[in-house]
Amino acid sequence: MENQKEVQAAEAKIWNFVYGFADTLVLRCAIELGIADIIHKQGEPLTLSELGAQIPLKSVNTDHLHRLMRYLVHMKLFTKETLDGEARYGLAPPAKLLVKWWEDKGLASIIFGITDKDFIAPWHHLKDSLAGDGEETTFEKVLGKSISTYMADHLEKSMLFNESMVHDTRLFTSVLIQDFKDVFQGIKSLVDVGGGSGTDMGAIAKAFPHLKCTIYGLPHVIADSPDYPEVDRISGDMFKHIPSADAILLKCILHYWGDGQCIEILKRCKESVPREGGIVIIADAVVDLESKHPYLTKTLLSTDLDMMLNTGGKERTEAEWKKLFNAAGFPAYKITHVADVEYSVIEAYPY
Structure with missing residues (x-):
């Protein structure tokens, strides 16, 4: 019988492939919302409420935005730091390539x-x-x-x-x-x-x-x-x-x-x-x-x-x-x- 740890590692690898499509679609969403441009224009990391106020939607569900940014931070496209007890999101080096995408499409x-x-x-x-x-x-x-x-x-x-x-x-x-x-x-x-x-x-x-x-x-x-x-x-x-x-x-x-x-x-x-x-x-x-x-x-x-x-x-x-x-x-x-x-x-x- 295979070692239990080996089985678990194999299952984890398969699960990573199962949601492989998520990276591309989350990246597309970030581009469509202009998240990198909003943060770049501000010149400093933003809180969720500050970021949400500038996203081009009629209303922004803050909890959903939090979960989206959590994923983008995990992708190492954006950064997260805590100041005065509040999370602020900034640009990691790869996200800088997404800034002003409408000029270089x-x-x-x-x-x-x-x-x-x-x-x-x-x-x-x-x-x-x-x-x-x-x-x-x-x-x-x-x-x-x-x-x-x-x-x-x-x-x-x-x-x-x-x-x-x-x-x-x-x-x-x-x-x-x-x-x-x-x-x-x-x-x-x-x-x-x-x-x-x-x-x-x-x-x-x-x-x-x-x-x-x-x-x-x-x-x-x-x-x-x-x-x-x-x-x-x-x-x-x-x-x-x-x-x-x-x-x-x-x-x-x-x-x-x-x-x-x-x-x-x-x-x-x-x-x-x-x-x-x-x-x-x-x-x-x-x-x-x-x-x-x-x-x-x-x-x-x-x-x-x-x-x-x-x-x-x-x-x-x-x-x-x-x-x-x-x-x-x-x-x-x-x-x-x-x-x-x-x-x-x-x-x-x-x-």
């Missing part, structure tokens, strides 16, 4: 997107994703259309997605600019395939004024993207054609697609760059189960399931990336892992 957009009732619906059918030939994603089975068609039909959700991508890749774009100067200085033109709003490409264009920069994407995305004078905008279908350039940038694109589609995209890229000096720059995840950063591994394994359910894509190991490059006719590649972020830079050489 990216982090909030990620939370709102993941917890959106439509986007979370396929997760309730995870077991169903194991059946069938994979021709139809779980998202399509549940919502009746592909995620790309859904985005085109729901522009507010498309904007939410684009806002989250801007935040998700902003830090990584700064890494590209700082650590890969030699790559950008050695080319004259760059096309960002699936470049979204063009924010990141605008930063690259300013950092390297000699570059002719272009974002290339679906018509409804290009139509809604802001105008950056340094960046050209072209709409089209990357499976049919990619504008010619010395280099093609695929930033967080290939993990949305299955192997067959990725090979087609890479072949289009190969057709679009010159034989001399042409390069495809891929900013995407490379899964390493032996990574020294287990929190990143968990994130990648989670996004891998996300891709499986919603797009038919996947997060890939280096061996899986190599298989794609071989199938697309790329003779060489170089992977540079970027510390403390989930993405790596892959320099793929088509010739």
Whole structure:
């Protein structure tokens, strides 16, 4: 018979998983209520009554607010201290990232997107994703259309997605600019395939004024993207054609697609760059189960399931990336892992 303590420890671990969803939904609630902004604006920790008086609701149940803040303190997002016998709540370092989220919507957009009732619906059918030939994603089975068609039909959700991508890749774009100067200085033109709003490409264009920069994407995305004078905008279908350039940038694109589609995209890229000096720059995840950063591994394994359910894509190991490059006719590649972020830079050489 198993040791009773071992059984209790195992049950405790399972219970921790049972309510794993609570962290995300409590975080969403804190963002919706603007709790971090209220405390930041005040400039000092607040009592429950002071905090409740500024929450944008007609009335606030103080007991419920107390229980919500107790959970947020346990998450180490907020702090609690007692002064003159009364609890006061302040900002822990992570909560500072939630301040003024309406100005930098990216982090909030990620939370709102993941917890959106439509986007979370396929997760309730995870077991169903194991059946069938994979021709139809779980998202399509549940919502009746592909995620790309859904985005085109729901522009507010498309904007939410684009806002989250801007935040998700902003830090990584700064890494590209700082650590890969030699790559950008050695080319004259760059096309960002699936470049979204063009924010990141605008930063690259300013950092390297000699570059002719272009974002290339679906018509409804290009139509809604802001105008950056340094960046050209072209709409089209990357499976049919990619504008010619010395280099093609695929930033967080290939993990949305299955192997067959990725090979087609890479072949289009190969057709679009010159034989001399042409390069495809891929900013995407490379899964390493032996990574020294287990929190990143968990994130990648989670996004891998996300891709499986919603797009038919996947997060890939280096061996899986190599298989794609071989199938697309790329003779060489170089992977540079970027510390403390989930993405790596892959320099793929088509010739």
